[in-house]
Amino acid sequence: MTEETLQPACPEAFLALRAAGQMPVGRERIAMLEAVAAHGSITSAARALGMSYKAVWDGLNAVNNLLPTPALEAHAGGRGGGGARLTESGRHLIAAFHRLEAKLAEITPLLAGEGGAPIDLLFWSVAMKTSARNALYGRVVSVAATEVAAEVTLSVAPGREIVAVITRRSAENLGLAAGREVVALIKASFVLIAREGEAAGLSVANRIPGTVAERRDDGVSCEIVLDIGAGKTLAATITHRSAEALALAPGLPVEALFDAAHVILAAG
Amino acid sequence: MKISARNQLEGKVVAVQKGATTSHVRIDIGGGKIITASITNEAVDDLALKVGDTACAVVKASDVMVGK
Secondary structure, three states, X not given: OOOHHHOOOOOOOOOOOOOOOOOOOOXXXXXXXXXXXXXXXXXXXXXXXXXXXXXXXXXXXXXXXXOOOOOEEEOXXXXXXXOEEEOHHHHHHHHHHHHHHHHHHHHHHHHHHOOOOOHHHHHHOOOOOOOOOEEEEEEEEEEEEOOXXXXXXXXXXXXXXXXXXXXXXXXXXOOOOOOOEEEEEEOHHHOEEEEOOOOOOOOOOEEEEEEEEEEEEOOOEEEEEEEEEOOEEEEEEEEHHHHHHOOOOOOXXXXXXXXXXXXXXXXX | OOEOOOEEEEEEEEEXXXXXXXXXXXXXXXXXXXXXEEEEHHHHHHOOOOOOOEEEEEEXXXXXXXXX
16 A cells, blocks of 8 residues: 555545533533523423433533533432533533534535535534443543553543553554543443442452442343542443342442553544 | 452462563463463552462453353
């Protein structure tokens, strides 16, 4: 393969809603934030959007995980109960989104005149989504590299650090150094759950304390969502049997355990 | 150990081979079966793993490949 064939035929237009330190957030999630702002709770927001509570709750957790500080604060009362309101960070996000949308509306006729792709298509390519259930914003604290591997320590929230082991080449490609903002992707099936203090002698790099926020079973598998503090959540899929053996239920303090090699890092 | 991993195989450590960053720990789980774990050198030090120790190989069910 020659050098030339590696170059794309024409550069792809890529538009992302992101300020410094913010990862792309798509239109449907902005609509969720706005609905919560307008209706004061996730339950009423879901009703207004014609969506399930679960879908909105998940979507808003994903937004909170991707921002340096959460866009939304939930009041006591928990699932279905208490209210929720936007934070300063959430209001900024919505305002930025609308400024971008207004600018897009201005240039839409120009693009149409040139026979370009419909503007909506452009917009939907904005925020790449991955299948990884856990996408957490983080700031690189340190990078320790050997000839082959690089151990990257991230801070995802005050007092919450994640260690990722990736190849040295990947670390160099992403330009990873202290201060760099990244997103840590962790598949839910890579996350183990242990009762608090019960897995002290285990060779696992990441040990994140949290409380069970939600448990969903299908008879074979079980999805556990943990509240890990600072508005962040972490999902784990484990077997139904294990969930029963650990008697996992909302409110229970537990630890999420995952290997450093199971963390994928993405940088803008 | 109360942990969600379905597979917890106890055995005796028969070898700890340290590399630049990673160690290979071999655990004899009986019946002539040996499980090899690739863990960081730090983890080996934290657990003070050495030959002759009793240790447990912990494997999440979703991480097990099945061959036939």
